[in-house]
Amino acid sequence: xxxxxxxxxxxxxxxxxxxxxxxxxxxxxxxxxxxxxxxxxxxxxxxxxxxxxxxxxxxxxxxxxxxxxxxxxxxxxxxxxxxxxxxxxxxxxxxxxxxxxxxxxxxxxxxxxxxxxxxxxxxxxxxxxxxxxxxxxxxxxxxxxxxxxxxxxxxxxxxxxxxxxxxxxxxxxxxxxxxxxxxxxxxxxxxxxxxxxxxxxxxxxxxxxxxxxxxxxxxxxxxxxxxxxxxxxxxxxxxxxxxxxxxxxxxxxxxxxxxxxxxxxxxxxxxxxxxxxxxxxxxxxxxxxxxxxxxxxxxxxxxxxxx
Amino acid sequence: xxxxxxxxxxxxxxxxxxxxxxxxxxxxxxxxxxxxxxxxxxxxxxxxxxxxxxxxxxxxxxxxxxxxxxxxxxxxxxxxxxxxxxxxxxxxxxxxxxxxxxxxxxxxxxxxxxxxxxxxxxxxxxxxxxxxxxxxxxxxxxxxxxxxxxxxxxxxxxxxxxxxxxxxxxxxxxxxxxxxxxxxxxxxxxxxxxxxxxxxxxxxxxxxxxxxxxxxxxxxxxxxxxxxxxxxxxxxxxxxxxxxxxxxxxxxxxxxxxxxxxxxxxxxxxxxxxxxxxxxxxxxxxxxxxxxxxxxxxxxxxxxxxxxxxxxxxxxxxxxxxxxxxxxxxxxxxxxxxxxxxxxxxxxxxxxxx
Ligand SMILES: Cc1cc2nc3c(=O)[nH]c(=O)nc-3n(C[C@H](O)[C@H](O)[C@H](O)COP(=O)(O)OP(=O)(O)OC[C@H]3O[C@@H](n4cnc5c(N)ncnc54)[C@H](O)[C@@H]3O)c2cc1C
Ligand SMILES: Cc1cc2nc3c(=O)[nH]c(=O)nc-3n(C[C@H](O)[C@H](O)[C@H](O)COP(=O)(O)OP(=O)(O)OC[C@H]3O[C@@H](n4cnc5c(N)ncnc54)[C@H](O)[C@@H]3O)c2cc1C
Numbered sequence: 001x002x003x004x005x006x007x008x009x010x011x012x013x014x015x016x017x018x019x020x021x022x023x024x025x026x027x028x029x030x031x032x033x034x035x036x037x038x039x040x041x042x043x044x045x046x047x048x049x050x051x052x053x054x055x056x057x058x059x060x061x062x063x064x065x066x067x068x069x070x071x072x073x074x075x076x077x078x079x080x081x082x083x084x085x086x087x088x089x090x091x092x093x094x095x096x097x098x099x100x101x102x103x104x105x106x107x108x109x110x111x112x113x114x115x116x117x118x119x120x121x122x123x124x125x126x127x128x129x130x131x132x133x134x135x136x137x138x139x140x141x142x143x144x145x146x147x148x149x150x151x152x153x154x155x156x157x158x159x160x161x162x163x164x165x166x167x168x169x170x171x172x173x174x175x176x177x178x179x180x181x182x183x184x185x186x187x188x189x190x191x192x193x194x195x196x197x198x199x200x201x202x203x204x205x206x207x208x209x210x211x212x213x214x215x216x217x218x219x220x221x222x223x224x225x226x227x228x229x230x231x232x233x234x235x236x237x238x239x240x241x242x243x244x245x246x247x248x249x250x251x252x253x254x255x256x257x258x259x260x261x262x263x264x265x266x267x268x269x270x271x272x273x274x275x276x277x278x279x280x281x282x283x284x285x286x287x288x289x290x291x292x293x294x295x296x297x298x299x300x301x302x303x304x305x306x307x
Numbered sequence: 308x309x310x311x312x313x314x315x316x317x318x319x320x321x322x323x324x325x326x327x328x329x330x331x332x333x334x335x336x337x338x339x340x341x342x343x344x345x346x347x348x349x350x351x352x353x354x355x356x357x358x359x360x361x362x363x364x365x366x367x368x369x370x371x372x373x374x375x376x377x378x379x380x381x382x383x384x385x386x387x388x389x390x391x392x393x394x395x396x397x398x399x400x401x402x403x404x405x406x407x408x409x410x411x412x413x414x415x416x417x418x419x420x421x422x423x424x425x426x427x428x429x430x431x432x433x434x435x436x437x438x439x440x441x442x443x444x445x446x447x448x449x450x451x452x453x454x455x456x457x458x459x460x461x462x463x464x465x466x467x468x469x470x471x472x473x474x475x476x477x478x479x480x481x482x483x484x485x486x487x488x489x490x491x492x493x494x495x496x497x498x499x500x501x502x503x504x505x506x507x508x509x510x511x512x513x514x515x516x517x518x519x520x521x522x523x524x525x526x527x528x529x530x531x532x533x534x535x536x537x538x539x540x541x542x543x544x545x546x547x548x549x550x551x552x553x554x555x556x557x558x559x560x561x562x563x564x565x566x567x568x569x570x571x572x573x574x575x576x577x578x579x580x581x582x583x584x585x586x587x588x589x590x591x592x593x594x595x596x597x598x599x600x601x602x603x604x605x606x607x608x609x610x611x612x613x614x615x616x617x618x619x620x621x622x623x624x625x626x627x628x629x630x631x632x633x634x635x636x637x638x639x640x641x642x643x644x645x646x647x648x649x650x651x652x653x654x655x656x657x658x659x660x661x
Pocket of ligand 2: 016124462536537538539540562563564565566577578579580581582583593594595596597598599600601604614615616617620633634635
């Protein structure tokens, strides 16, 4: 049975590399100061889909919701072997919490007729691990979260080993289903050099629009809006012919109900943000000598911390 | 989604496995008690199981005024569909204002399922919860007595306070070990409310083929002293130093993620954001740099002693006591001094005299 896999991927700031410069004075994170990367566990979700396709045939479609700059992770996914890439981008989706994000993603997945939906367990910026289970609920799909190992698929049933904190369990369910994949599930394959060359030119329409000035010869300022649009369409059609067009959907394309999107669709509101400043440096130093250490231990005993 | 109900109760999901309550709901009880008292509403635990046993009594002893008990064979083993169905109908029926879950793999599977079905908000991995007011930007309306849901984000580099003022219940998950466990009081009385599961006709899609539970090799949360080693320890063999120091202090052994990744010590010993959160009386960090993710799990320790060759390592900013030096020199000296009781008495005397 050929399988249609849909993989949800997110572009995230590389939170491992946050330094002082990436924090603004108000204590918020200046995302632009951080390198944007493929959310690590989404690479494991993609790898799971690619493995399934190799075994069972079918397709791998990657979907991301974000700014046009998120096309970077879609290109990376194409390079790694995805068949199709979709960017969901719309100003009205800004400020979505996990509930609104999962609603919008559910509208997209419904259009794609997936046998398996794969998410990373958790994104390293929001860190909630909520989008996968919420997306499953919206799609009325069974969810296997915290997948540590995909055991396999047979007779239309998927079997996976999931982490339950103080142990693990092997569970099975009938497809379609949604899985959230942990970093321990596999090792993502490196991009194939041949595909790197090809897919580095893949673009979504909004990216083409941003490059329009370079595409059009001569006096760009004097082009009519109509002419610009025609040029963009022509360029996109050409990309599509070569399999290099990243599809772009907005909330109208998804027929999404706007009350459940963006700010109005998000019950959680940020009350306050503070940066974490490790306080101090006001420790009492003891010398690394016999005397220093004896004094320290005496201090701990005196405090009743030890003994 | 339910309407805002100011008289609504404070609820805690009583996660259990095979008739044994997990630690988190018990830890959450004292925080829940504090929130409920501030709001002058009852605190209730919600227990779903195949057999209640003495779990309701334990929840009452820990601070619950009420325990909603739902007993059904089909609730013996957790799965999102069945548990989610039961919780949603209880929420609709009783309209609680706050509903808290442990941020365990089960809590982080169940709570989003419920939040999605109820179309209410959910804040993940809170490290603190308070009651306070919120005024949305650009509005004059002040929402009083909301649940302030305080959580780290961006890999622990910022602390966000999140509120949900219109689509209730206000739901949050809380990581294990973050809230201190209160003393049980078996003299407390409380009400047990038995509720029907009404699961007939509800699809339970997951079939559990195999299930393995194991006790953690170490109980870090119960230890008064923890000796933790990091990448700076250098090798698994050398990690014996950490074990030796722990033995002579009667302490438990912890590790940074780097120490776990390098195979120095088993994952059960990991301290931090993706490990265990601890609050011992004394935490001795040996060759640990003090990354935010590590600090998230130990900064609440009563006293922190850092042993590090680098005087500028971030751990020094958290420490009360510091030794700038090579742990291979310092730890053997510590062991020697502790073992020679004389040294200790002498040292104690020196301190007392000073
Ligand atoms: C400081 C801060 C704190 C926040 N706290 C909360 C909170 O407590 N509760 C809340 O509801 N929202 C919160 N949010 C909002 C939340 O980060 C966003 O809704 C985000 O779009 C999704 O959540 P996540 O990053 O936690 O993803 P997770 O739920 O951790 O992501 C799991 C998986 O879902 C998929 N996925 C997630 N986002 C996308 C996407 N945009 N496109 C495609 N696939 C995706 C990926 O496969 C990913 O691996 C917070 C945001 C910030 C900045
Ligand atoms: C999403 C995420 C979650 C994470 N969760 C966790 C978590 O739960 N727990 C955790 O610990 N980490 C976690 N990390 C990893 C964390 O960011 C750090 O990488 C890790 O804590 C570093 O471990 P370390 O301090 O042992 O190693 P290092 O940072 O390499 O520090 C080693 C220290 O040893 C000192 N040293 C070296 N030699 C000696 C010597 N001979 N004597 C004395 N000192 C010496 C060095 O000066 C240095 O300070 C997480 C990271 C991410 C991205």
